[in-house]
Amino acid sequence: MSALLDTLRQIVGAPHVLTEGDLSAWEMDWRRRSHGKALAVVRPANTAEVAAVVRACAASGTSLIPQGGNTGLSVGSTPDTSGTQLVLSLQRMQTVRQLDHDNLTITVDAGCILQNVQQAADAAGLLFPLSLAAQGSCTIGGNLGTNAGGTQVVRYGNTRELCLGLEVVTPQGEIWDGLKGLRKDNTGYDLRDLFIGSEGTLGVITAATLKLFPQPAxxxxxxxxxxxxxxxxxxxxxxxxxxxxxxxxxxxxxxxxxxxxxxxxxxxxxxxxxxxxxxxxxxxxxxxxxxxxxxxxxxxxxxxxxxxxxxxxxxxxxxxxxxxxxxxxxxxxxxxxxxxxxxxxxxxxxxxxxxxxxxxxxxxxxxxxxxxxxxxxxxxxxxxxxxxxxxxxxxxxxxxxxxxxxxxxxxxxxxxxxxxFGGSFSAEHGVGALKVDKLQKYQSPVALGMMRAIKQALDPQGIMNPGCILPRA
Amino acid sequence: MSALLDTLRQIVGAPHVLTEGDLSAWEMDWRRRSHGKALAVVRPANTAEVAAVVRACAASGTSLIPQGGNTGLSVGSTPDTSGTQLVLSLQRMQTVRQLDHDNLTITVDAGCILQNVQQAADAAGLLFPLSLAAQGSCTIGGNLGTNAGGTQVVRYGNTRELCLGLEVVTPQGEIWDGLKGLRKDNTGYDLRDLFIGSEGTLGVITAATLKLFPQPAxxxxxxxxxxxxxxxxxxxxxxxxxxxxxxxxxxxxxxxxxxxxxxxxxxxxxxxxxxxxxxxxxxxxxxxxxxxxxxxxxxxxxxxxxxxxxxxxxxxxxxxxxxxxxxxxxxxxxxxxxxxxxxxxxxxxxxxxxxxxxxxxxxxxxxxxxxxxxxxxxxxxxxxxxxxxxxxxxxxxxxxxxxxxxxxxxxxxxxxxxxxFGGSFSAEHGVGALKVDKLQKYQSPVALGMMRAIKQALDPQGIMNPGCILPRA
Structure with missing residues (x-):
């Protein structure tokens, strides 16, 4: 473990590998239902560092919990109590990479606060319509990981419908650059929507290209x-x-x-x-x-x-x-x-x-x-x-x-x-660790079988947020 | 093979297992670029029959090519020339199962002709906005399989954005009922969007719940x-x-x-x-x-x-x-x-x-x-x-x-x-068999690796539309 921590310090710099003091902001969930213990909180500065961190974890078989603003309501972004899991915090990755006015798109790092994305759009005379109570502290990466909803869905859809492309670090530490701001692109399986709503169990979302709209008059x-x-x-x-x-x-x-x-x-x-x-x-x-x-x-x-x-x-x-x-x-x-x-x-x-x-x-x-x-x-x-x-x-x-x-x-x-009544037990808050048993009970066994097969295919080591959405293998 | 054909005749009835005469309507693609030879054209009447057909194919290791109106432009729905593949035609499955006015949804069999879905919505004073040149003969299942676009996408999105839920027969012949007409449902991985645009290579879409809109004045x-x-x-x-x-x-x-x-x-x-x-x-x-x-x-x-x-x-x-x-x-x-x-x-x-x-x-x-x-x-x-x-x-x-x-x-x-210029070589027509080499060339290797892993996870026998999207294993 100490070898891993040394490697992580080399990757992100010692000040960004937190192991001492009060780490409850990263270890406890928003509703204070779960208080875990992390091996460390690691705060990479960019996608290359995220990839290097994941590779180090994969090499040592260490589990990772991706975390944005840690405002989720289903305990999906905090570590367990074992002291063996890393919290991978995206908080330092806050760059607005590009705003394309004619294409009505904005490309942002996953750690951008939702409200800052709204404001960047607004400053360009455009609208990013995702709107929810935690917008002052939640991050776009978390919104995407949980497919957040909110108050404007009736017109603009969930976070899923607002996303055109993703950049993702896979559980093997490879970088998938899927950031094309295209509204039509039928070139193979829809990986974007597979990562959206997967709550950090299939990889780490590091950036996204999002749809913008004209500001209403x-x-x-x-x-x-x-x-x-x-x-x-x-x-x-x-x-x-x-x-x-x-x-x-x-x-x-x-x-x-x-x-x-x-x-x-x-x-x-x-x-x-x-x-x-x-x-x-x-x-x-x-x-x-x-x-x-x-x-x-x-x-x-x-x-x-x-x-x-x-x-x-x-x-x-x-x-x-x-x-x-x-x-x-x-x-x-x-x-x-x-x-x-x-x-x-x-x-x-x-x-x-x-x-x-x-x-x-x-x-x-x-x-x-x-x-x-x-x-x-x-x-x-x-x-x-x-x-x-x-x-x-x-x-x-x-x-x-x-x-x-x-x-x-x-x-x-x-x-x-x-x-x-044919409804869903989780509309917009996701499954997290909190509702794993509900998913097993209420989701179709055929669907659960496919979900397990996909998890096994993309994360065979099972290091990405284990115990979230699906029970630990 | 003759044992399989006997089984298929028992499942769907002998008149619906076509092996004789001119089968070019099913064997040749719309643009007449590829003329294959099918073992048989099988036309099930309902989802249970589709599932039984797929189980029989899985048991005998026989490949299946799901087909709707066969109007695709990328050779994704016709058999190869080996004479060993089945064409699974959804044409007989044309039931509009339910139109829910208050929920603004319609649930239809995959074989419904697009224009008939438009008309069913219209008759209820509502709009199903998907609109494209082939609408008089293409089917909803084909539209979903290829994530069809058309002329109203600027407002209503591609077929993907118009779909709330699917019913799918898996490569193992199991039925996944994901037909809930919900606008928010975060209960595990997004299987719906994985099947949409997968061109029949991961399973057979047998029905869908689609969004409707008010008719504009x-x-x-x-x-x-x-x-x-x-x-x-x-x-x-x-x-x-x-x-x-x-x-x-x-x-x-x-x-x-x-x-x-x-x-x-x-x-x-x-x-x-x-x-x-x-x-x-x-x-x-x-x-x-x-x-x-x-x-x-x-x-x-x-x-x-x-x-x-x-x-x-x-x-x-x-x-x-x-x-x-x-x-x-x-x-x-x-x-x-x-x-x-x-x-x-x-x-x-x-x-x-x-x-x-x-x-x-x-x-x-x-x-x-x-x-x-x-x-x-x-x-x-x-x-x-x-x-x-x-x-x-x-x-x-x-x-x-x-x-x-x-x-x-x-x-x-x-x-x-x-x-x-950062664009896509296939915006709305899909990959099919026609552009497999283009996908290998222009899609990211990391993305291709994930696509292969998903194909292997869901269809380990490789019987679903082999050689479409991805090269044969």
């Missing part, structure tokens, strides 16, 4: 009270029809989720919080390539139609950017308000939009029946069929005890219901 | 004369900015390509055909979620801006649907006009839009220098950086002799130039 936000989840789905259909690709955000929030924001963030003004007949609210965003006036007239036409249909009972359209940001801030405050209320059991599920109303009715009733008084914090990206269907202890219940005794049971009830 | 078409390829790229940037996602088509056509339409289809009226200062024309389509009047006003704003910029010298906007169809018909007539003019050497290349002007200048000059009098039929989907950069014999030259003596040299010159 205006973005407007509306907040609508809807009488049911079925009405929210109907509103989604109308919004698709009326706004077309202008529909860039469609978030649903249960009234209980909003009541937690009212309780714990009293400075925020939540529209329709007192409306007794409003089980859900919807946040809509309309991006317009023409003008704010046009965006407003399209929103008004949509809402008029929705009132007539009955799928909206009340609505406000933000009058200013500050108001729009205020509405988004309410939506984004739900996880924090939930944390203030106490520990809870989180789910990141997706279901066909058409089946979400029936799913919610079924799951709500089931949980209430099995755990009387349980409280459901239901919100999420309805435009993508993605709900964060979280479960909070009954009022005055002991949240810690609730988690300890009920988490496995609640997960079982929710995931069985999701499977029954 | 209006579609308008414009035809613009541009003073250079650089101007065309500038117009593309303006169109992205002004029309946003309304830009659903952006085709470029060289004046020589259009002159062939004028010569061979004198009944068609080609705008600006006589303009001496118009080396290229551009066809633009604007789809609008509001109204035709709005689409027209947006087009006018764009064209006014383009005149001012100088990147457009003249333009017409179609006044009626018939006029719009007439303009598209001119564009779609180029390949036929080219065939009327005589045999030619075709290329399907892509390059970053920003580098296309320099590429075209370089390649045009190079070819003229190397083969004096050569004529360049340059047209394609500029919105995706995809050119059909075709090479026609000099006037009065013997086209057949030109092809025989010059094809390898012309391909070499064009593909070397494409590589020099």
């Amino acid at each position: 205006a973005r407007l936000t509306a907040w609508a009270a809807v009488p049911s989840m079925a009405a929210a789905v109907r509103l989604l259909g109308l919004a698709h029809q009326q706004l077309g690709a202008g529909l860039t955000g469609f978030e649903v929030m249960g009234q209980f989720a909003l009541s937690l924001v009212v309780r714990h963030m009293p400075q925020l003004r939540v529209p329709f919080a007192d409306a007794a007949d409003t089980p859900y609210c919807v946040l809509l965003e309309n991006s317009d390539s023409e003008s704010e006036a046009h965006a407003r007239s399209r929103f008004e036409a949509l809402l008029e139609m929705a009132f007539e249909d009955g799928c909206v009972s009340d609505a406000v359209v933000a009058e200013s950017l500050a108001q729009a940001q205020g509405l988004w801030h309410i939506r984004e405050s739900i996880p924090l308000a939930q944390a203030e209320e106490g520990l809870n059991i989180k789910h990141d599920i997706s279901i066909a939009a058409s089946r979400i109303p029936a799913f919610v009715e079924h799951a709500d009733a089931l949980l209430q029946q099995e755990i009387p008084g349980v409280r459901l914090v239901n919100f999420g990206h309805l435009g993508d069929g993605n709900l964060h269907y979280n479960v909070q202890a009954p009022v005055d219940g002991d949240a810690k005890a609730f988690l300890d005794t009920q988490e496995a049971r609640v997960n079982h009830l929710v995931y069985e219901a999701v499977a029954q | 209006a579609r308008l078409t414009a035809w613009a004369a541009v003073p250079s390829m650089a101007a065309a790229v500038r117009l593309l940037g303006l169109a992205h900015q002004q029309l946003g996602a309304g830009l659903t088509g952006f085709e470029v056509m060289g004046q020589f390509a259009l002159s062939l339409v004028v010569r061979h289809m004198p009944q068609l009226r080609v705008p600006f055909a006589d303009a001496a200062d118009t080396p290229y024309c551009v066809l633009l389509e604007n789809s609008d979620s509001e109204s035709e009047a709005h689409a027209r006003s947006r087009f006018e704003a764009l064209l006014e801006m383009a005149f001012e910029d100088g990147c457009v010298s003249d333009a017409v906007v179609a006044e009626s649907l018939a006029q719009a169809q007439g303009l598209w018909h001119i564009r779609e007539s180029i390949p036929l006009a080219q065939a009327e003019e005589g045999l030619n050497i075709k290329h399907d290349i892509s390059i970053a839009a920003s580098r296309i002007p320099a590429f075209v200048e370089h390649a045009d000059a190079l070819l003229q220098q190397e083969i004096p009098g050569v004529r360049l039929v340059n047209f394609g989907h500029l919105g995706d950086g995809n050119l059909h950069y075709n090479v026609q014999a000099p006037v009065d030259g013997d086209a057949k002799a030109f092809l025989d003596t010059q094809e390898a040299r012309v391909n070499h010159l064009v593909y070397e130039a494409v590589a020099q």
Whole structure:
């Protein structure tokens, strides 16, 4: 081991091989569910150094855990407790390599912070639309490794859809340069999409060429009270029809989720919080390539139609950017308000939009029946069929005890219901080490067989993030 | 072999195992470049029959060539001349399994003709946007196997981007049901995108769940004369900015390509055909979620801006649907006009839009220098950086002799130039058996190594379309 550490120090320089002091920023996951122990944290400066580090690990049979901002929610980027695994941190690789205005692409190192990529695009008058809560600290490499989603997927797709090419270091320490910024390229198997979402188990993503879009001339936000989840789905259909690709955000929030924001963030003004007949609210965003006036007239036409249909009972359209940001801030405050209320059991599920109303009715009733008084914090990206269907202890219940005794049971009830409705137990947060057993249970055995064969084919030594996605061989 | 044929007759019924008579519809490729000999053409009726056929082949070590409409341009769906390979035709599997209006998805058998899928969506008031010349006879399975492109990619993406889930029969004859219509699903490696574009070499796609979109309220078409390829790229940037996602088509056509339409289809009226200062024309389509009047006003704003910029010298906007169809018909007539003019050497290349002007200048000059009098039929989907950069014999030259003596040299010159400009030698037509050597030459060795490992992992017997994409093991 000390020979390996010496080699690593030669490759990246001694200051970038961390073995002493508090390494918890790299060893503990974001939600503090897992505290591992690394052999070392290695911070290469460029792709050649990454490749050399991987070759040294391959030669000594040492496992590697690629890590970006370490903001993942499924424990996919931290080491186990053995003290034998390296954390390979991409944090020092932050170069924006190229922005090609005419090709609408940007090529960046994997360690670039998402927000910095957004800002680089913005400075060129363009848009990089990936947008999610951790954007100030997560990295593009992590976004790609987990195929991150977020709030603009209804229009622009997941990270997968935003990527045109990758640079990857293989488990053998070779460099694959697949950074062509081409929108059409059918020259063999789609390796790009195989690495995207593979959570560092097949290689190390070191750079990417990403799609950019024109900045919309205006973005407007509306907040609508809807009488049911079925009405929210109907509103989604109308919004698709009326706004077309202008529909860039469609978030649903249960009234209980909003009541937690009212309780714990009293400075925020939540529209329709007192409306007794409003089980859900919807946040809509309309991006317009023409003008704010046009965006407003399209929103008004949509809402008029929705009132007539009955799928909206009340609505406000933000009058200013500050108001729009205020509405988004309410939506984004739900996880924090939930944390203030106490520990809870989180789910990141997706279901066909058409089946979400029936799913919610079924799951709500089931949980209430099995755990009387349980409280459901239901919100999420309805435009993508993605709900964060979280479960909070009954009022005055002991949240810690609730988690300890009920988490496995609640997960079982929710995931069985999701499977029954043809959904996914992990929509946008990935599998990590946290949900390996869920993948074994709910993914098709034929698919699992192919995944094992691919892992074995590309990483026969099993050194890349072992125990993530698939069980250790 | 006769035991295998008996087994196949038991599985699919004797009338669906074709061994006699003229089988050239299945044995010869679309462009009549390859005439193979099949052991039999097998036409299963459903996925279970496909799986049983594949198991019988695996047990006897017999190779299979999956085939849809057999309209591919790279010889990827026909047997070799050995008489030992089965053609597995999906033509009888034409069921539209489900259309989910609220989820904006349609699930279809792989043998469905593309045009029938478009019509099924249309009948439900929705849009399936994949659109290409062969749509009356190509199948969805073939579109997925080759990741087909076409004329709407600038807005809706390639077939890959339009697919949410697949059903696949593996080389072992197992059925993977991955047909969930989910827009977010991060549960392990992305097998879907691995099968898309794998041209039947990793398994048989038997069904797919595809994305649908709202029908636009209006579609308008414009035809613009541009003073250079650089101007065309500038117009593309303006169109992205002004029309946003309304830009659903952006085709470029060289004046020589259009002159062939004028010569061979004198009944068609080609705008600006006589303009001496118009080396290229551009066809633009604007789809609008509001109204035709709005689409027209947006087009006018764009064209006014383009005149001012100088990147457009003249333009017409179609006044009626018939006029719009007439303009598209001119564009779609180029390949036929080219065939009327005589045999030619075709290329399907892509390059970053920003580098296309320099590429075209370089390649045009190079070819003229190397083969004096050569004529360049340059047209394609500029919105995706995809050119059909075709090479026609000099006037009065013997086209057949030109092809025989010059094809390898012309391909070499064009593909070397494409590589020099960071492009792809196969944008939307795939590799097939035709371009296996090009893939070996121009794809990265690291990528090729991973592709071979994946092929070996999923199809260790090597029975799925051997010699397509990768050389036979």
